[in-house]
Every structure is written in structure tokens, then in C-alpha cells.
Amino acid sequence: MHRPWSNLRARVFPDHWSLLFGQIAFYSFIMIVLSGVVLTAYYEPSVDAVVYDGPYAPLRGVEMSRALDSTMAISFEVRGGLLMRQLHHWSTLIMMAAITLHLLRLFFTAGFRRPRRLNWLVVFGLLVVMLGAALTGTSLPDDMASGTSLAVLDGVLQATPFVGPEISALLFGGEFPGNVITWFYPLHVIVLPLVLVILFAVGAVLALRQKPAQYAGPGRTENNVVGRSARVAAVKSAGLFCLVAGVSLLMAATATINPVWLYGPADPANASAGVGPAWYLAFLDGSLRLAPGWEFVLWGRTFSLAILLPVAACTLFLALVAVYPFLEERLTRDRRDHHLLERPRNNPTRTGLGAAGITFYGTLWAAAGADTMAILFNLSVNSLLRFFQVLLILGPPAALFVTRRICLGLQNRDTQLALHGIETGQVLRLPNGGYIEQHRQLNPYRRRQLVPHATQKGTE
Structure with a gap:
């Protein structure tokens, strides 16, 4: 054995x-x-x-x-x-x-x-x-x-x-x-x-x-x-x-x-x-502060959205974190074994989703200290909570979009470096009168780091 x-x-x-x-x-x-x-x-x-x-x-x-x-x-x-x-x-x-x-x-x-x-x-x-x-x-x-x-x-x-x-x-x-x-x-x-x-x-x-x-x-x-x-x-x-x-x-x-x-x-x-929860539990407190105070009666019982929404949102967030590898595998249909780690920029969608999750968690985390922020910066606590409510809704998709665009831009820069090398600042005049800037080519190892595996053959 x-x-x-x-x-x-x-x-x-x-x-x-x-x-x-x-x-x-x-x-x-x-x-x-x-x-x-x-x-x-x-x-x-x-x-x-x-x-x-x-x-x-x-x-x-x-x-x-x-x-x-x-x-x-x-x-x-x-x-x-x-x-x-x-x-x-x-x-x-x-x-x-x-x-x-x-x-x-x-x-x-x-x-x-x-x-x-x-x-x-x-x-x-x-x-x-x-x-x-x-x-x-x-x-x-x-x-x-x-x-x-x-x-x-x-x-x-x-x-x-x-x-x-x-x-x-x-x-x-x-x-x-x-x-x-x-x-x-x-x-x-x-x-x-x-x-x-x-x-x-x-x-x-x-x-x-x-x-x-x-x-x-x-x-x-x-x-x-x-x-x-x-x-x-x-x-x-x-x-x-x-x-x-x-x-x-x-x-x-x-x-x-x-x-x-x-x-x-x-x-x-x-x-x-003036005493808040520990930083790792603050997102739970923040979710309670940001939930609307709505309630409704059903089956003779009163249900408060101020409790149901935070419990449901935090539970769903943690559940999505737990099952994400299985969701990605099912969506991408990639069932191969991988032993090389990826650079975050080489998978813009996943990196954007991660940034969206961090924004969602960070907004809840920051909302837990809204009262302390209001005192320190002489602001209205109600205005701060409304700001965090808006940020909780608009922040994650904005983070997904911006992060994805940044990753695509970094990918494009890496491809240009792998194809043309590093700019040296030296400009040469060609016999036909034109001008060209000299580039220093990267070694194969550096190109392998910059370019995803799917495009290595096209750059070597």
C-alpha cells in the first residue's frame, strides 16, 4: 500500500x-x-x-x-x-x-x-x-x-x-x-x-x-x-x-x-x-445594518427582511465560494489535471469574479463600522449606510467589468512584449529613409511566463 x-x-x-x-x-x-x-x-x-x-x-x-x-x-x-x-x-x-x-x-x-x-x-x-x-x-x-x-x-x-x-x-x-x-x-x-x-x-x-x-x-x-x-x-x-x-x-x-x-x-x-465585531465577523454585522427594515405577514407569522436578507445573502455567498471550483469545471468543461498555476490576468473572467466577491465582502465589512466612521469624519450615519447600500448593488458588477478590462489590457501588453520585445529607446534610420525603433527580444523562459500556454507556439 x-x-x-x-x-x-x-x-x-x-x-x-x-x-x-x-x-x-x-x-x-x-x-x-x-x-x-x-x-x-x-x-x-x-x-x-x-x-x-x-x-x-x-x-x-x-x-x-x-x-x-x-x-x-x-x-x-x-x-x-x-x-x-x-x-x-x-x-x-x-x-x-x-x-x-x-x-x-x-x-x-x-x-x-x-x-x-x-x-x-x-x-x-x-x-x-x-x-x-x-x-x-x-x-x-x-x-x-x-x-x-x-x-x-x-x-x-x-x-x-x-x-x-x-x-x-x-x-x-x-x-x-x-x-x-x-x-x-x-x-x-x-x-x-x-x-x-x-x-x-x-x-x-x-x-x-x-x-x-x-x-x-x-x-x-x-x-x-x-x-x-x-x-x-x-x-x-x-x-x-x-x-x-x-x-x-x-x-x-x-x-x-x-x-x-x-x-x-x-x-x-x-x-x-464603540466596540465592533472582529474583522473576520464584521461582514455579518454589516449585512444586518444594510438590510432594509421591511417585513410582511405570511401564514400568521411576521417575517422581517432585515433578518432574512442578511442571512440569505451571507449563506449564499459562502455557498458559492465553496462550490465555485465545481461550477467553473462544469461551465468550462475542463476536466484535465493541472499542475501549473495561472497568472490572474490570464483568466480575466475569473479574476473579475474574484474582485466582485471581494467588493461585496468589503462593502459589508466596511458597513459594520459606519457608526464609527460617522463620528470620526463628522458624517451622517444614515447617509453612510445609504452609500454602502448603493455600493453593495453597483460595486460588484463595476469591479467585475473594470478588473476584466485591466486583465485584458495586461494580456495585450504581455503579447506585445512577447512578439516584439522591450523598447530600447534607440531609433534607427532605414536605407529607404524610414525610421524604426530597436527592440530587445525576451528569452524563451520570459515569454513562457508572459503568454498563456495556448499561444506559446505562435510566439516562439
Whole structure:
């Protein structure tokens, strides 16, 4: 039986900086697990009320849950506790950014084509599971910011028809706020990390079983791999882990994040001001802000478009991201195996669709901070929301059109360079009296990078 690691020593690994995002995500996950183990030893997942009597004077004598009390103790009383809390949070942000960039790199370079469609689903699964892990983790301190997020979550569930109220009752154990920590704690500490480990393992096995994808370049074809040996790649990977760990620790030691002592305990009667969701969850909040406040009655029930539209739009967007490789394969009828990555400009339609998706996501993401923008720039929050509503509708198709035209222009420039070479600025006079500019021809390797494979024969 063939094992994926049996020929690991003889394996060659492509060498390009954009191929490191997956490793950065995995190494950040290691930092999350290590810091999470320390935090678990001191955290108490309980909403039982206690009176705070710790060293932080502004909250002394305030009633709070044991969850927040233990979080305060970790921050101010446990040696290195605040460092571990901030390391846990910063590593989560780095991991989310690395997974997002890895997914974008796979999309724009067509790294999802056969035989790597399952790899795309694994990376997308990592993104979705990390969103769940981040949501459950930020709710565990039971501070005002997390309490406000849970109130929004409960409102969305209550307004979702048919299944929403039942899910809310199950999650919160009755009426809000309930005891949601009893659900979120095992999910965050055991279930979701285990799923992430499984996904990383599946991704590693798939990567070892398949021929590595590489960018077009000198001596690179669909049938070979040009890169570094497994030993050199392992040394560079170890160095990358040290770099990720060092940067994460430096950020945790110098940059404050999630200061729960400034927010105070959660209170259903109040709402936090000036604190928005984490950047990777902001698009959900932005969709709620941009949805129109329309509602209608059907079958004796009231349905609110302010909830239905955001839930439907975000679910559809994520579903399209997940199945895109299969849609493209079906539309293009390209079922061949590909081991060379494409330049984004060489597929203008796909690159334009990616720009449209980024515009759609970015508009929702920016709308989540409309209130803060209004305060900072002395603008009307209602005017800002209307602007984002218009941008949400017109922005994606405009981004598709503009990006596609830019890609076609870059393709034309590359073709001219491959056919005529680089302008030297030297003008020669011909015997017949005419003038011609000298061009320096490109070498075959450079032409192979500039021109799509379908037109190579015509340019060589």
C-alpha cells in the first residue's frame, strides 16, 4: 500500500512566498493551542454571580459572572496570564488572515482545479470552522462586548422563521441570556479544535499524495516540479515557525487587544458602544445594518427582511465560494489535471469574479463600522449606510467589468512584449529613409511566463 510519506525525502517542493500561507495558518494554530491550554487551567466556564474583589480598582465591588472574574484573574493575577490571553487572540487573527489569503491565492491562481478540488473544500472548511471557533471564544469572557454580540445573535435567531426560535431556546437554555457558555465552552475547547486538527491532517495527506502545484517558469511543465529538496524545505519551514511564534509573542507583549476590564460585565439591559465585531465577523454585522427594515405577514407569522436578507445573502455567498471550483469545471468543461498555476490576468473572467466577491465582502465589512466612521469624519450615519447600500448593488458588477478590462489590457501588453520585445529607446534610420525603433527580444523562459500556454507556439 502506498503511503503519502514514503517518498518524502525524494520529494521536491516549489519555492514561492505565496505558498507559505498554509504553513503560517498551521503554525498560528499551534500557538493558539499552546496558549489555550494555559488559559483553560485558570478559566471557569460559569455564569454564577460573584462580586469582584481583585486588584483592578474600577471594577472592585461590581457583580459579575465567574467567567469574567476568572478572565480578570488571568489578566491581572496569573503570572504571564495577560500575555497568554493576548497571544491567543493575536494568533487567532493571524490564522484567520493566513487562511483568507491562502483561499484567495488558490482562487486567483486556479489552484483549485483538478486534482485539487478537495483541497479547496478543506481550506474553506478551515475558514468556516475558525469562524465558529472565534465566535465561541470571544463569547467566553462574558464581558459587555461579548454580551452585546450574543444579544445580536439571539435576535437574529429569534427572527429567523421556523427553526430560529428553537435553536435560540436550545442554545441559550430558555430566555436570553441563559447559560450559553455551557454550550460554547466544550465547542471552543474540544470539538472545534478537534475538527481543525482533522482538517489540517486531511490537507497534509492530500498535499503529500498530489504533485505540488507551481508557477510557470524556467524548466517548469505540467510533468515536473522545480524547487527545493525536502531537507531544505524542512529547514525553511522550521525557520518560518520561529518567525510566526516570535511575531505573535511580540504582538502579544506590546499591543493590547480585547481589554475586557474596560468593558465590564455583560448586561442585557445595556449595549456596548464603540466596540465592533472582529474583522473576520464584521461582514455579518454589516449585512444586518444594510438590510432594509421591511417585513410582511405570511401564514400568521411576521417575517422581517432585515433578518432574512442578511442571512440569505451571507449563506449564499459562502455557498458559492465553496462550490465555485465545481461550477467553473462544469461551465468550462475542463476536466484535465493541472499542475501549473495561472497568472490572474490570464483568466480575466475569473479574476473579475474574484474582485466582485471581494467588493461585496468589503462593502459589508466596511458597513459594520459606519457608526464609527460617522463620528470620526463628522458624517451622517444614515447617509453612510445609504452609500454602502448603493455600493453593495453597483460595486460588484463595476469591479467585475473594470478588473476584466485591466486583465485584458495586461494580456495585450504581455503579447506585445512577447512578439516584439522591450523598447530600447534607440531609433534607427532605414536605407529607404524610414525610421524604426530597436527592440530587445525576451528569452524563451520570459515569454513562457508572459503568454498563456495556448499561444506559446505562435510566439516562439
